[in-house]
Amino acid sequence: MKTKIPRMMAAGALISLAQAQSAEDLPLKGEETAILTHAPDVPPPLSRKHPTRVKVEIEVTEVVKRMADGVDYTFWTFGGSVPGKFIRVRQNDEVDFTLKNHPTSKMPHNIDLHAVTGPGGGAKATFTAPGHQTNFTFKALNPGLYIYHCATAPVGMHIANGMYGLILVEPKEGLAPVDREYYVVQGDFYTTGKYGEPGLQGFSMEKALAENPDYVVFNGSVGSMAGDNAIRAEKGETVRLFVGNGGPNLVSSFHVIGEIFDKVYTEGGTRFQENVQTTLVPAGGSAICEFKLDTDGDYILVDHSIFRAFNKGALGVLDVSGPGDLAVFSGQKSDTVYLPEGGAVQTIPSDTKPAAAAATRDERIAAGKSIYAANCAACHMPEGQGMPAAFPPLAKSDYLNADVDRAISVVLHGLQGEITVNGGTYNSVMPTLGLDDESVANVLTFVYSQWDNKGATVTPAQVAKVREAGK
Numbered sequence: 001m002k003t004k005i006p007r008m009m010a011a012g013a014l015i016s017l018a019q020a021q022s023a024e025d026l027p028l029k030g031e032e033t034a035i036l037t038h039a040p041d042v043p044p045p046l047s048r049k050h051p052t053r054v055k056v057e058i059e060v061t062e063v064v065k066r067m068a069d070g071v072d073y074t075f076w077t078f079g080g081s082v083p084g085k086f087i088r089v090r091q092n093d094e095v096d097f098t099l100k101n102h103p104t105s106k107m108p109h110n111i112d113l114h115a116v117t118g119p120g121g122g123a124k125a126t127f128t129a130p131g132h133q134t135n136f137t138f139k140a141l142n143p144g145l146y147i148y149h150c151a152t153a154p155v156g157m158h159i160a161n162g163m164y165g166l167i168l169v170e171p172k173e174g175l176a177p178v179d180r181e182y183y184v185v186q187g188d189f190y191t192t193g194k195y196g197e198p199g200l201q202g203f204s205m206e207k208a209l210a211e212n213p214d215y216v217v218f219n220g221s222v223g224s225m226a227g228d229n230a231i232r233a234e235k236g237e238t239v240r241l242f243v244g245n246g247g248p249n250l251v252s253s254f255h256v257i258g259e260i261f262d263k264v265y266t267e268g269g270t271r272f273q274e275n276v277q278t279t280l281v282p283a284g285g286s287a288i289c290e291f292k293l294d295t296d297g298d299y300i301l302v303d304h305s306i307f308r309a310f311n312k313g314a315l316g317v318l319d320v321s322g323p324g325d326l327a328v329f330s331g332q333k334s335d336t337v338y339l340p341e342g343g344a345v346q347t348i349p350s351d352t353k354p355a356a357a358a359a360t361r362d363e364r365i366a367a368g369k370s371i372y373a374a375n376c377a378a379c380h381m382p383e384g385q386g387m388p389a390a391f392p393p394l395a396k397s398d399y400l401n402a403d404v405d406r407a408i409s410v411v412l413h414g415l416q417g418e419i420t421v422n423g424g425t426y427n428s429v430m431p432t433l434g435l436d437d438e439s440v441a442n443v444l445t446f447v448y449s450q451w452d453n454k455g456a457t458v459t460p461a462q463v464a465k466v467r468e469a470g471k
């Protein structure tokens, strides 16, 4: 073994060899059993200043669990859930690892820990038939955050069924203290039925080969970190996320909506990048993301390959309690109508010919119905019911029914200032819509024919008169 010459000595600094060696590491001392946790929990930081012999025991089980509401799946697990249990050791620890495969398992399993230096990361050494247990030891030479996974053939299938987790090897000087630590692992799942199809779903080898998952989730199921299961913190606290990606196929664009990572130890290594929005977490890789919570609210963990988040499940919630800091984030301060035309009468330039003129009242109502859906329903609502304090109702509207010419004028020119409709006060802005006379006649004939209104028929000639009057 080569003796490392400390750089300071090479630089000619006065430093004794004894001092240099003690800077290396202390000798192995004592023995302990590792505390293992289920996601999203993380075992407590190690306070040891020396390496030790650490016993780690993990039991593999094949269990039916919830993938999404109404959807079950047979997961193969390290410790009963996906991801497998979080293992936390110190650099230079000697890890005494036992893998137990429950007698009810149908498959043999093993474990390849990326923190292991040695053939297969321990896979061959831990090949374990149902009802057996195996053991090996390894020295945790390199600090970092590492994925472990099953590597029994067919490897892809074992990983696709949830056989992965994280092992943290703390550097000998430890990690900087933070207020909260959480454990988050992404995985992609391939089911015989499509997303949301209820019942117990089988594994689809075809979809796995095509890398076309039905589910992409954090911590083994849709909603594992939402609602009552959201992870929590308080404003002002510092948070460290140990993020892993089990794959088997997809690379994660890990992002927390509304937060910026102060530090990311990219790929789970020793160096950090600062002020990161989104970090790539490779399949079979990891990242450590650290940030301070400067204000309160819900922060959404996503894979920013965004259909995965909103349509396949890769979404979690960090619920941060206040009080918030309004200087950091005010929330919405106003919502007003934006009128780029300045409210002046305009006609929408159109390269299509105007619709054929309606001849009968029924034709007007039919044409008016689609004009309403396209131009009015967004504010006045599809059934004309309006929105309290924002958009007055057109259904059974006393304002509308009292004066047809005035209603025409509103649609032609828009309206602003305080009005009272059915006893409710509105003081807002209706924009100028730029409809031609035929369209105004049709939409108002439609509105008057609906929702208990008084049934007036409005003609283009009548609209033209109001337009000429310029009101």
Ligand code: HEC
Residues within 6 Å of the ligand: 371, 372, 375, 376, 377, 378, 379, 380, 390, 391, 392, 393, 394, 397, 399, 400, 407, 410, 411, 415, 416, 417, 418, 419, 421, 426, 427, 428, 429, 430, 431, 433, 443, 444, 447
């Ligand atoms: C961008 C939202 C918006 C759109 C689109 C809109 N309106 Fe309005 N409308 C309003 C608001 C707001 C008022 C009340 C203005 C005020 O407070 O002075 C109003 C008032 C009215 C009134 C008078 C009050 C009442 O309830 O009887 C009528 C009639 C009316 N709109 C018809 C229409 C028709 C018909 C269309 C579609 C051609 C339409 N509006 C499109 C927002 C809208």
Ligand SMILES: [Cu+2]
Residues within 6 Å of the ligand: 076, 107, 108, 109, 110, 150, 151, 152, 158, 163
């Ligand atoms: Cu396995």
